[in-house]
Amino acid sequence: MKFKKKILCIGAGYVGGPSMAMLAYKCPDYKVTVVDMNFERIDAWNSQDLPVYEPGLNKIVKKARGKNLFFAKDIEKQIKEADIIFVSVNTPTKTFGAGAGMAADLQYWEKTARQILENSYSPKIVIEKSTLPVKTALAMEKILSSPSGKIRFDVLSNPEFLAEGTAVQDLENPDRVLIGSHETRNGLKARQELVNIYSRWVPKEKIITSNIWSSELSKLVANAFLAQRVSSINSISALCEKTDADISEVAKAVGMDSRVGDKFLQAGIGFGGSCFKKDILNLVYLCSYYGLQEVADYWESVVKINEYQQDRFIANILRSMFNTLAGKRICILGFAFKANTGDTRESPAIYIARKLLGEHAEVVISDPKALKNAESDLADVKGDVKYIEDPYLAASGSHAIAILTDWDLYRRLDFRKIYRSMIKPAFLFDGRNIVDHRKCFGIGFNVYPIGKPALSHLHTANGN
Ligand code: NAD
Ligand code: UGA
Numbered sequence: 001m002k003f004k005k006k007i008l009c010i011g012a013g014y015v016g017g018p019s020m021a022m023l024a025y026k027c028p029d030y031k032v033t034v035v036d037m038n039f040e041r042i043d044a045w046n047s048q049d050l051p052v053y054e055p056g057l058n059k060i061v062k063k064a065r066g067k068n069l070f071f072a073k074d075i076e077k078q079i080k081e082a083d084i085i086f087v088s089v090n091t092p093t094k095t096f097g098a099g100a101g102m103a104a105d106l107q108y109w110e111k112t113a114r115q116i117l118e119n120s121y122s123p124k125i126v127i128e129k130s131t132l133p134v135k136t137a138l139a140m141e142k143i144l145s146s147p148s149g150k151i152r153f154d155v156l157s158n159p160e161f162l163a164e165g166t167a168v169q170d171l172e173n174p175d176r177v178l179i180g181s182h183e184t185r186n187g188l189k190a191r192q193e194l195v196n197i198y199s200r201w202v203p204k205e206k207i208i209t210s211n212i213w214s215s216e217l218s219k220l221v222a223n224a225f226l227a228q229r230v231s232s233i234n235s236i237s238a239l240c241e242k243t244d245a246d247i248s249e250v251a252k253a254v255g256m257d258s259r260v261g262d263k264f265l266q267a268g269i270g271f272g273g274s275c276f277k278k279d280i281l282n283l284v285y286l287c288s289y290y291g292l293q294e295v296a297d298y299w300e301s302v303v304k305i306n307e308y309q310q311d312r313f314i315a316n317i318l319r320s321m322f323n324t325l326a327g328k329r330i331c332i333l334g335f336a337f338k339a340n341t342g343d344t345r346e347s348p349a350i351y352i353a354r355k356l357l358g359e360h361a362e363v364v365i366s367d368p369k370a371l372k373n374a375e376s377d378l379a380d381v382k383g384d385v386k387y388i389e390d391p392y393l394a395a396s397g398s399h400a401i402a403i404l405t406d407w408d409l410y411r412r413l414d415f416r417k418i419y420r421s422m423i424k425p426a427f428l429f430d431g432r433n434i435v436d437h438r439k440c441f442g443i444g445f446n447v448y449p450i451g452k453p454a455l456s457h458l459h460t461a462n463g464n
Contacts, residue, residue: 003031003068008082010112012036012045012071014052014167014274014343015129015160016088017061022171024069025060026201033070033078045071053342053369056168079119084193087112088129088160093278102285104133104278113143116153123152125190129160131275133282134217137180154190156181157212159219164273165340177207180215187212220283224299227276229264231305237267237451238312247451248433267451269352269404269431270309272337274345277303310348313450314355317429320448320456321400325361329423331398332356333391334405334432335367335374342369348431349404350377356402357383366394368407392418400427406434419443425458 009020012034024032036042044051050061061069072078079085089112094105109130116126126144128137137155144153157180162170177198181191191209198207210218237247247267255262271277280303287296318325337347344350349365353374356363362384365374371387378385388394391410395401395418403410411434419426419440428445430437437447441455448454 001068004029005031005083006081007032007084007086008078009034009086009088009129010036010075010079010115011088011090011130012038012041012051013088013090014164015162016086017045017050017052017071018054018057018162018167019088019129019160019171020086021057021060021064021069022168023197024064024067027197028064028068030197031068031070032064033072033082035072035075035078037075039073042071042073053340054165054167055340060168075115076119079116080121082124083122084125084127085116086127086129086158087116090274091130091132091278092274093281099285102281102288104131104282106132106136106139109136110139110143113140117144120151120153123154125154125156125193127194128155128157128216131159131219131223131279131282132157132216133286134213134220136216137212152186154181154186155212156187156190156194157215158194159215161219161222164343165338172201174202174206177202178210178215178218179207180210180212182212220279220286223276223279224283224302226264227271227280227306228299228302230266230268230271230276231302231309233265233267234270234309234450235305237309240451241453244453245451246453250451266406267433268309268406269313269348269450270306272345272347272349273343277306277346310351313348313429313431314352316448317356317400317402317427318359320429320446320454321427325356325359327360327362328399329362329364329397330356330400330402331364331366331391331395333366333394333401333403333410334370334407335365335377336370336405336407339406339408342367342373344370344373344377347377347404349374352402352404352431353378353385354381357381357385362386364388364394364398366391367405368409370405392421396421397423398426399423400429402429402431403434404431406432410434415440415445416443419445 007030009016016034020032020034041051089108091104094100094103140155179191179194181187195207240247251265254260255265280299284296284300335344335349353363364386366388426445428440429448433449437449441447446456
């Protein structure tokens with residue numbers, strides 16, 4: 001088949017794989033190839049066992065793979081042939097040198113830019129899909145200004161807003177698609193080409209365009225605002241625990257104000273995932289760089305509250321279990337940073353499990369999709385840690401259960417059966433407020449939700 005255009009995506013991760021699968025599925029007349037320097041990942045994308053777990057993804061990949069969707073290893077050849085290149089490589093927080101712990105590490109990004117330059121013999125549109133500091137396109141353009149100046153590169157910014165666990169529905173029906181470009185004749189022409197691609201399945205009014213710097217910055221700010229809501233509600237959950245107010249009731253009352261809205265007001269053990277923390281720190285670094293210290297401090301507090309929330313959760317476990325966890329078996333239900341993904345990057349569960357092991361607890365970890373990642377996240381820790389997928393087996397013989405991921409299956413567990421198999425007094429720490437606390441208390445558990453009064457038989461017995 002003769003394809004209208006050849007699209008390449010460099011980076012076959014959580015963003016590159018699903019977003020290109022959707023593009024190929026919606027645009028059968030475009031050839032879409034995804035490459036990665038990690039060949040194991042490419043093999044997995046070509047197998048039955050995709051490297052990323054996302055509800056609905058298998059179906060889309062199967063429909064397009066081998067027809068107009070390809071996962072390939074010959075990066076240089078693919079660059080040569082492509083008309084449009086998305087760059088979706090990782091942009092983690094820098095761990096060394098200037099800006100360590102704050103700024104984005106752009107080494108993968110820059111390597112890609114150089115690779116594109118070295119292997120290009122025809123004009124190309126290069127699209128930033130990775131999340132990048134504002135003004136990165138400038139650096140990209142400087143690298144791509146080829147020595148001979150004969151090849152035209154138009155750089156666009158098209159940040160991705162998908163959330164893990166709902167990637168397929170977010171890609172198929174996004175709240176908005178953002179495309180930033182220079183507002184020059186060539187920039188606008190390139191922008192229109194990308195608008196035309198998305199128009200195949202996204203309503204026109206949801207495709208918004210802007211100047212390239214607004215587009216880059218909007219992505220960081222969108223994540224910062226979302227994370228800020230989580231930290232806001234979590235900070236209030238601490239106050240609820242001191243005052244016998246109930247965080248769910250407060251969130252409902254606040255969220256019903258249409259100016260505030262009811263989403264992202266679920267209190268818990270704090271946000272995880274590969275992006276919120278890194279993107280806020282990146283924003284903080286940018287603000288400091290431009291001398292806006294007050295603004296930097298304001299956004300940094302969002303990350304500090306997130307750390308505080310995890311420490312509070314651990315302190316609560318320790319205090320409730322008579323200030324010692326040594327030799328006690330604690331079952332962690334859920335290790336992924338949120339439900340419906342196997343991703344554990346920056347999952348609060350990593351920090352919490354390490355702290356519990358530091359207290360010499362025996363830790364049993366259960367998760368329907370994230371056990372392999374959990375094992376590698378904790379590979380270096382000393383201590384007694386087991387990985388058991390079946391939640392009933394995992395909980396059996398435990399002194400306490402800590403729910404750390406909001407998997408739906410945990411709402412439906414038979415807690416009576418679990419209670420019977422546990423050491424008494426049995427504790428339940430619901431780090432996501434997802435189970436029926438009164439019911440579990442009725443069964444016999446001492447229940448510790450987030451931002452709600454604890455339901456403890458021990459307190460009642462002591463008259464406290
Ligand atoms: P990821 O780590 O899952 O995937 C990135 C891939 O790029 C890796 O497989 C890596 O091997 C590959 N890579 C790096 N340098 C390369 C090079 N020079 N040549 C070829 N391959 C190379 O990362 P991700 O989660 O897909 O995130 C990618 C970007 O998208 C980040 O900037 C992230 O902030 C942003 N983002 C992520 C999400 C998400 O939900 N994960 C959502 C929106 C935006
Ligand atoms: C987030 C954004 O939602 C996406 O728009 C963005 O594209 C993406 O980051 C990114 O840039 O990587 P993601 O991290 O996949 O997506 O998942 P979210 O649903 O945003 O959840 C993030 C964390 O916040 C999770 O740990 C979740 O459990 C927590 N959270 C979320 C809460 O604790 N309470 C809430 O009310 C909502």
